Amino acid sequence: MLFRLKPKHEDGNMEKGIIKEVGKLVPSMMKIAKQMWIDFDKEADVLYISFEKPQHAEDSEMEGNIIMHKRENKLVGLTILHASRFVP
Numbered sequence: 337m338l339f340r341l342k343p344k345h346e347d348g349n350m351e352k353g354i355i356k357e358v359g360k361l362v363p364s365m366m367k368i369a370k371q372m373w374i375d376f377d378k379e380a381d382v383l384y385i386s387f388e389k390p391q392h393a394e395d396s397e398m399e400g401n402i403i404m405h406k407r408e409n410k411l412v413g414l415t416i417l418h419a420s421r422f423v424p
Contacts, residue, residue, distance in 0.1 A: 368387075369387040371387065371389075372385055372386065372387055373385070373386045373389060374386075376419065381417070381420050382415060382416065382417055382418075382419060383414075383415075383416040383419035384413070384414075384415055385413060385414040385415075385416070387411065387412050387413060388407075388412045388413070391407075391412050391413045392412070393405035393406055393407050393413060394406065394407045394408065395407075401416060401418050401421070401422075402414060402415070402416050402417070403415040403416075403417070
C-alpha cells in the first residue's frame with residue numbers, strides 16, 4: 337500500500353498531520369512484516385521497501401512498475417518504479 341502524507345493536520349500542525357496519517361498505516365504495516373526499511377528517492381521517483389537487512393536477493397521478478405526481490409522464494413524487498421504514479 338502506498339500513501340501520501342498530508343503535510344498538515346486540520347489545525348495546521350504538520351506533526352499532528354503526519355502522526356495521523358502514519359497511524360492509519362500501522363495495521364497494514366504490521367500484517368506485512370515484523371521489520372521494514374523504507375527509502376524514497378524523490379529525484380528518481382523510486383520507493384524501496386526492504387523486509388530484511390541486508391536484503392541480498394537471489395532473484396527478482398518485475399510485475400508492472402514493481403520489482404519483487406526474493407531469496408529462497410521468500411520476499412525480501414520491493415522496488416516501486418514511478419512511485420508518484422501510485423498516489424491519487
